[in-house]
Amino acid sequence: MPIDSFKNLPVKDLAQLFKLLAEPNRLHILCSMGLECRPVSAIIAGTGLTQTNVSFHLRALREAGLVKAERHGSFVFYCLYDTRLLELLEALNDWRQVHAPSTEFVSGQATQAS
Amino acid sequence: MPIDSFKNLPVKDLAQLFKLLAEPNRLHILCSMGLECRPVSAIIAGTGLTQTNVSFHLRALREAGLVKAERHGSFVFYCLYDTRLLELLEALNDWRQVHAPSTEFVSGQATQAS
DNA sequence: GACTCACATGCGTGGCAACACATATGCCTA
DNA sequence: TAGGCATATGTGTTGCCACGCATGTGAGTC
Structure with a gap:
């Protein structure tokens, strides 16, 4: 593997x-699933999203x-592969x-990079 | 740090x-920059994109x-931070x-996960 | 089989992001 | 300072994606 193997990245x-990961809700779903398998209803409750939306995102993640x-x-039940x-x-x-703190909360205070 | 610290991810x-990384062209720019600093013209030549487009993406990456x-x-000259x-x-x-091979080329042959 | 609950799917809409064209700005050279 | 090259920016268009509403499907209960 050459040093600049990243130049051949697909x-x-x-x-x-x-x-897929660029959607906050989708990311939220992934993180809220964590290590265990959970039914869709639990994901809906955990994320506060509508059923349609959760189902929509789960389909994308599944496919x-x-x-x-x-x-x-x-x-x-859905869980991470x-x-x-x-x-x-x-x-x-x-x-x-x-590197790119953007909007980050540190010890309860918002440190907005204006 | 708890085991399920990913549940607190921002x-x-x-x-x-x-x-930012979800754009193929932007990713291409990042990878083609590699470890060295390169002028915009080199990036344009390396990616085959239009000047407008490269400038547009570089701005996003810069900001x-x-x-x-x-x-x-x-x-x-642009380079990775x-x-x-x-x-x-x-x-x-x-x-x-x-895990998600999708469209991947292995030794010249397309292995499409149908 | 009728009803209910859990989930999926088809359709329409709104918003945002990538892109191109034209043009502006900054730097260098003569 | 005039002219040319390197890069940035403003505007408009197009296409895609997240989302909601309504409805379909499948499993369980009686």
Whole structure:
């Protein structure tokens, strides 16, 4: 693997993944799922989104292979396919905090980069 | 730090970062910059995009703090603020290859996940 | 089978983002 | 200072995406 292997990154595919993660609500859904499987109703309650909207986003995440759905009775449980995604999100967030703090709350105070 | 610290991720800010990275051309620009500083004209040549478009995307990246601009004569050189971003991109791409291959080329053959 | 609950889907709408064209600005050279 | 090159910016258009409403489907209960 050459040093500048990032020049050969599949930009298009990677961008498609980022597009999925670029939606605050979708990201919220992913994070609120965490490590466990939860029924859609729990996700709706946890996020405060409408049922239509949650279903819409779950479909996108499911079709992209980020989450999987399992029927249990009349409930459909959703969970992450690979929870390591959350670690990557945290890593990226650590980087962001240092680098592009934008709107960030530090010890209860808003530090807006004007 | 609790185990489920990802439930406290600043979803909105993180999504904003992903939004920047969700544009194939913008991602291409970032990757093609690599570790060195390059003038806009080089980026234009490297990406094949129009001057307007490159300038447009560079502005977004600059205002987000992902890249910095330096004037040298009549040229403006752009480079990454923190090249560790590329490592994160690679990590995320490795994850993606395993997990959401979507449209991926392996040894010249398209392996479409139908 | 009728009713209910959990979830999915089709359709229409509004808003935003990428892009191109034209033009402005800044720097250099002669 | 005139002219040309490098880059930025303003405006308008187009296309896509998130969202809500209404409705469909599938499972469980009686």
